[in-house]
Amino acid sequence: MSQATPILHMFAPQKHMSPFDVNMAADAGFKVIIPYINVELTEITGLVQDAIFSRPPDYGIRTGVFIGGKDALLALDMMKAAKDALVPPFQLSVFADPAGSFTTAAGMVACVEKVLKEKHSRSLDGTTVTVFGATGVVGFASAVIAALEGAKVKMVAHRGVERVFKTAEAAKERFGVDLEPVPGETPEQKAEIVKNAEVVFAAAAAGVQILSTAELQSAKNLLVAADVNAVPPPGVEGMDLFMKGEILPGCTRTSGVGPLAIGDIKYKTQAGLFTRMINATEPVHLDFRDAFKLARSFVA
Numbered sequence: 001m002s003q004a005t006p007i008l009h010m011f012a013p014q015k016h017m018s019p020f021d022v023n024m025a026a027d028a029g030f031k032v033i034i035p036y037i038n039v040e041l042t043e044i045t046g047l048v049q050d051a052i053f054s055r056p057p058d059y060g061i062r063t064g065v066f067i068g069g070k071d072a073l074l075a076l077d078m079m080k081a082a083k084d085a086l087v088p089p090f091q092l093s094v095f096a097d098p099a100g101s102f103t104t105a106a107g108m109v110a111c112v113e114k115v116l117k118e119k120h121s122r123s124l125d126g127t128t129v130t131v132f133g134a135t136g137v138v139g140f141a142s143a144v145i146a147a148l149e150g151a152k153v154k155m156v157a158h159r160g161v162e163r164v165f166k167t168a169e170a171a172k173e174r175f176g177v178d179l180e181p182v183p184g185e186t187p188e189q190k191a192e193i194v195k196n197a198e199v200v201f202a203a204a205a206a207g208v209q210i211l212s213t214a215e216l217q218s219a220k221n222l223l224v225a226a227d228v229n230a231v232p233p234p235g236v237e238g239m240d241l242f243m244k245g246e247i248l249p250g251c252t253r254t255s256g257v258g259p260l261a262i263g264d265i266k267y268k269t270q271a272g273l274f275t276r277m278i279n280a281t282e283p284v285h286l287d288f289r290d291a292f293k294l295a296r297s298f299v300a
């Protein structure tokens with residue numbers, strides 16, 4: 001194994017690099033961590049080449065780039081730009097996890113998949129998954145992961161379905177998956193959406209209640225509701241922070257998956273992917289698909 005010092009260059013398109021991600025990287029074992037802020041897509045090539053040419057090629061496996069931010073598509077574009085900038089044998093590893101969304105989405109989908117299997121003898125394949133918070137980074141990543149597993153994914157627009165159409169088009173173009181945008185602005189629209197849902201991902205902003213107990217009770221087909229929001233009130237009324245498939249209060253068969261059950265898998269997954277970067281024998285390039293594979297192994 002290379003004795004080179006593990007160095008992580010952390011790129012954020014925003015004003016701050018997330019302290020959460022810096023801590024995670026340090027705890028995973030990176031010895032030198034440098035945050036870069038206000039990074040633009042056009043600057044990635046120069047930054048990456050600056051990083052690779054300053055170390056011997058075999059040090060490339062101890063050099064990493066982390067891509068943060070708050071925009072899943074921009075993070076994936078930055079990741080591609082970083083990969084395209086490599087000049088073999090000069091290489092480095094890249095890991096994208098904007099706002100922790102890829103690892104959070106991976107944790108949520110993996111937990112739901114387990115509960116579906118164990119409590120309802122079902123898989124994601126063919127299951128109707130309804131995503132609230134569809135324009136957010138966690139909502140987008142969880143929708144794509146579920147669709148890649150064969151789920152029929154509906155993306156709920158809480159204000160203007162056009163924005164969700166753009167998200168769905170991007171998912172089709174990049175990952176070949178069909179995400180169906182559905183308007184969910186009025187109580188009637190929401191009731192119709194909930195009536196047909198078999199799984200709900202509540203991935204809206206922190207502290208926003210997405211489903212009340214009355215709405216849950218009217219959701220006759222709902223098998224699992226997962227909630228990533230840990231800030232009161234819960235995204236799904238009655239959700240316990242640590243729920244791992246128990247029946248939600250007031251429901252007869254809807255299982256809950258709570259934010260800290262998801263957060264536990266998210267934490268292990270992000271830590272695991274940082275560790276994979278450090279221990280790699282070849283450079284690795286990690287996105288939400290790698291996160292989902294690892295999250296699955298933690299819930300198994």
Ligand SMILES: NC(=O)c1ccc[n+]([C@@H]2O[C@H](COP(=O)([O-])OP(=O)(O)OC[C@H]3O[C@@H](n4cnc5c(N)ncnc54)[C@H](OP(=O)(O)O)[C@@H]3O)[C@@H](O)[C@H]2O)c1
Pocket residue numbers: 099100101104132133134135136137138139158159203204205206207208228229230259260262263264266
């Ligand atoms: N458990 C964990 O480990 C963990 C880790 C990371 C994040 N989280 C949580 O995951 C959630 C999503 O995070 P994010 O980074 O994806 O957030 P985000 O990018 O800000 O997205 C928030 C989403 O919520 C929607 N929204 C806002 N207000 C709403 C309302 N009143 N009704 C319905 N939808 C509404 C937004 O729609 P617009 O685009 O229309 O505003 C957007 O789609 C947050 O609750 C966050 O705290 C949990």
